[in-house]
Amino acid sequence: MTDLNQLMTLRGAQAAFTMNDRGELQDHLLSDGTPLNETALDLLAHMCVANTAIATMQARGWEANSDNKGFYPINGFTMIGMDWSAITAANVGVVVSNKQADYETAYKMLAELEAAG
């Protein structure tokens, strides 16, 4: 079981969520005052799964057509919105305020959660 509370400790965290391989929202936490809601998170999760799949395909094709390795497999996808960013890896994601976003720490935490199962 992914510990979403740990993700919510990230600076500026507005939401944390898990999704299945189709992008359907499985579990989520919302911070007080966030404009996000469950419906938005569900669509956001679908977006992240779709973009990760496309990026994975592109990375595969890129490496097949060149000597540039190190893009595949895709470990995470981040969508940078106007005020917040959605950072995802595998089936876990977190939404953080752009002003306080620490992308590197978020990716590390997501990787740890993924490894922990």
Add this chain to the structure above:
Amino acid sequence: MWALSDFPASAARYPHSAVPRSQPQPLPQRVDGLVEQQRFDRVRCSQDGAGAESLAPGGAMANCRQVLTSLQPRRSAAKNKIRINQDLGSDNMSVAAELANEPGVIAAGEYSYRGDRFTCKGEISDEMARMAAIMCRATTMSEHMQVDMLEEHCPGCGVSPPQGWVVHGPTFSVCNVANVFCFVDNDNASLNHIIALMRKRLAGASHDLV
């Protein structure tokens, strides 16, 4: 900057990315001297700045001006182009060129939203730069579509307009803000710094042409 139509094979494969056909215009010809310079700088730019209006302010044209300026003693034909680009570009180094000089950045480039121009600087071949520009543009356009849809579910929730995206690989990452992209070595670059720099420099980028 090169036009995608400079690559005959790609023009056939990506007909949607070719020069718009509503009002046929002559394609810009490359300055011969640029071909030689490009081997060192890996910077592509058009001869006369055509299509500059579709790029971010102070972006590619400032980059082009740098190349053309360096060619001035050798290429008298480039003199007029320098003047044109000075009118269009800013005195600051372009965002892509600035990114390319950041530690850990492998390559950085810029593309036009309509898909007919790109510029790239860094350790990347011309063909791969072309492919990178096409992929980054496709992802950006898709993101805008997705965010428009998301906005319907949470009006005013702070997602629109989207600023960019990051694809995080095991060794390298691709960062894109507005119509500027860069390839980053995860071990030698600070992703936070790169994204912050791109967001700062491109904060005023227009999305009207998406």
